[in-house]
Amino acid sequence: MSRLSRRRFFSLTGGAGALFAAGLAGPRLFGSAATSGELLTSKVPLPAPFQVPLPIPAVLAPIARDADADRYEIVQRQTTVEILPGLRTPIWGYQGTFPGPTIESRSGRTAIVRHRNELPVPTVVHLHGGRTPSESDGYTTDLVLPAGGTHTTHSHGGHTGMQDPHARVTQGMRDYVYPLQQHASTLWYHDHRMDFTGPAVYRGLAGFHLIRDTEEDALPLPHSERELPLMITDRAFAEDGSMHYPSVDRSLTTVHGVEDSYIEGVLGDVILVNGAPWPVAEVSATRHRLRVLNASNARRYDLALDPPPPGGQAFTQIGSDQGLLDTSRVHDHLPIAPAERYDLVVDFGRYPVGSEVTLINRLGTGSTAQVMRFRVARRDKEDSHIPDRLSEIEPLDRAQATVTRDFSFRGGRLGDRHGWTIGGRPYAPSRIDARPRLGDVEIWRFVVDLHHPIHLHLVNFRVLSRGGRAPGPYDAGRKDTVDLRPGEAVEVITRFDGYRGRYMFHCHNLEHEDMGMMANFETI
Template sequence: MGELRTSRRRLLGIGAGLGAVAAGGLALSAAWARRPAVTGEELRSEAELPQAFSLPLPIPPVLAPVESGAGGDRYEMVQREVEAEILPGYATRLWTYEGSFPGPTIEARRGRPVTVLHRNELTVPTVVHLHGGRTPAASDGYPTDLVLPQGWTGHHAHSMPDDRAVVTDVQREYGFPLDQRAAMLWYHDHRMDFTGPAIWRGLAGLHFVRDEVEDALDLPRSDRELPLMIADRAFDAEGQLAYPSLDPTLTGEHGVEEPFLAGVMGDVVLVNGAPWPIHEVDTGLYRLRILNASNARHYELEAVAEDGRTVPLVQIGSDQGLLAAPVRHERLPLAPAERYDVLIDFAGLPVGSTVRLANRLGSGGTAEVMAFRIAREGASAPIPETLADDLPEWDRSEAAVVRDLAFRAGRMEDGRHGWVVDGLPFDPARTDVTARFGEVEVWRLIADVHHPVHLHLVGFRVLSRGGRTPLPHDAGLKDTVSLRPGEAVEIITRFDGYRGRFLFHCHNAEHEDMGMMANLEIV
């Protein structure tokens, strides 16, 4: 398997050494001390871009089940290419779930099973992962569990020397028991080596889980609860999505060229597929369900009124559901794959004014995300003082194992540069960590540059950053944690739910594709 991974990366042309990678955005030790705001390289659009806050915010459609009964709900999705107007006046080719970007939203209840049948009508294999789901291994979206296009003859589907590592089919039914807390999850492509270009081209959507704890709180609902999938992109002169590639004709697949090894970023910020949209609100309380679906870009969100004052963002939830109590933020950092459940109160703001959702880590167009126009008066509502009392209370003294895991740039077997976990690039045939079912573990995650680290199956709590207390936005139960350059973060979790083979990896999509992923076996 090591030979396969090396040859695959040679095919993708991953650089000739550390100097080239540094030129592409991976900072060296002197720059790490300055804690740069991003890890990645930005593509510049050539198409004509719309003025910010000139297009309405789209709301992704909710998918209806094809079957419902005592045993749960069954859905079907077709993955297909469509043309859609992302930029005004251009028809952009997208890879989609059910023809929309983002894909359609699934609304589910805790403990009510959901099955989703995916059929692939694209030109390349895909894999579906429900990010944040407590899902059996067979439906978790392992990177070699491929959903093939009809009549597929591409060599990648059959090039694994260990046949046990590859599962292929022209369609696949995923089963999600959803025995988990209410939260906003998301589903996206997870194919080995090609997650980045697949998400970039549109394969991402939202999946909500609801429960009685959430129901009992007087939180904004219906049109006062806004899903916001934030994703940066770049467009060529014809309005097509730009992504670095050695050979874009190779079975429709895109590798990553050397300068973008550190991560691909765009200069256009999309929210629910629209560039810098605006949404009409009243002077009441709104709930924002925020996801960073960007490949590599980090954000630091701030809501700014026309008079320059900051409108607080009150965090009530994290990746894996509600917090114990609200946390007030002036600015909210958001790494790739992180989700935040936020309340914002527009009370006291003048009708006719706007509130910008700004990105304090951006410049030019990427300094803006979207805006809200105060269109009318509305009734405000109080923010609950307490939220959920069902968060796990794991203690460090319970830990059966304490592990150190390093996420760093590294060299492949042939001397070329990539990204590795504890010095090793991803290999489907190797078990990297074995955890015993039901045991509590503490992991100390160590970074060289920015790495948003995601664990499949389990949520975790952040114990410390750099030996100090966690930051305010680390509150609650998470499944993705943002490691800053040169930083060590301790997390604690219990490995329960299901036995089998799962993953942990960096959710900078290009880092993941270039080897920064590892196998977790729960026994």
């Protein structure tokens, strides 16, 4: 990876001219600055919003427990469910549900999750945000082949045209071992198969994994029924009720990627929360904790409450991707990119009983401008508050860094097709782009052409700078995904601790990821 001076690095954010001069212009640089992607329009009439209750994903019970570990079993299978009222939609689901069941774990207590693949294609499971040994991290070629034996080789199509000699391939099932030596946080698990992550997640392969610990337990935060996990996704639906997705190969077995019009990302016109279209949650006039996950393939949201509470400051942020902040922050609105999570407290006691409060998307239009609704149904005793201090976060500064690395994320070519690259090269599973030493602190600097939410496996990081200035108001805390706007540059700092082995970093726009925008690092 080429080295840039810090001054030169930040000069690349000076506008479209600088990006073209640097060779960083993507296929549609001058598209909408709100989000990157192309809208798919459903072929069925859309239901009226706010007609169905908010579903809460079931919490998965362990099949066995011992002194150190909890054991779970999940079957990945095809089924049909009712998402739009009156229509049956085929999905690929963990336990046959969308979202999959929630796993709740204790920090430091190992979770062993056996996944059985009864789908017609190989799968890979990645615990997003997990501090996980490499053999269980969900490396993109570590396939679990279908239990029926329809795939018997390591090859599964894709853009590389090669096999990965280091892939760990199993038939039918795999035990993923998560030591969970990390802070309480909102994690999620999803499919991560090379070249086909986008359509697999779109069809339903995603679920929450929540970690709890004694530090968080001691805080007087909203809990029980006043803690709501909210997985926000967007989808489009075909005439037969199926999820409409523009795969080049609808069987997801040979040719990767999407039709050329959707290379920038796939946007749906139906907003789902926990798998339900524009749902309604009845709440008491008390504080509620909202664990918000953007699990959309490409869509960004800018969340706000309508009407806002008296005096504004609708959201009190208490946590980020990987756990609690040091102290809370308040926001009137909240931008959130694919794979980002925000832990929020909303005080519905600031509204009169009977109020209807809509969670809106300030980046949306038409059907995508609204997300869900809260009905303040009753008064109740308030038993929570937000303390001044939430958690201790290890300080990291430039003086601790042993290495600084530079990575550009931009459009490029994958053979004769448009695609996406890191450092000018599309993904290759056998190439290692960085070798940090275990325990070292490094600074990684990213520059982009379009919108790119960048995710690092294994580690959490702090945002050091954005556009050559201080981090933004939404950059606080332990992050594992950082969103960059077109032409922007960001520096992050992290300690590569935990485990040796091969890991990944990539854009979490899933169409970008599938079309080459991934790379590898190896902790040594």
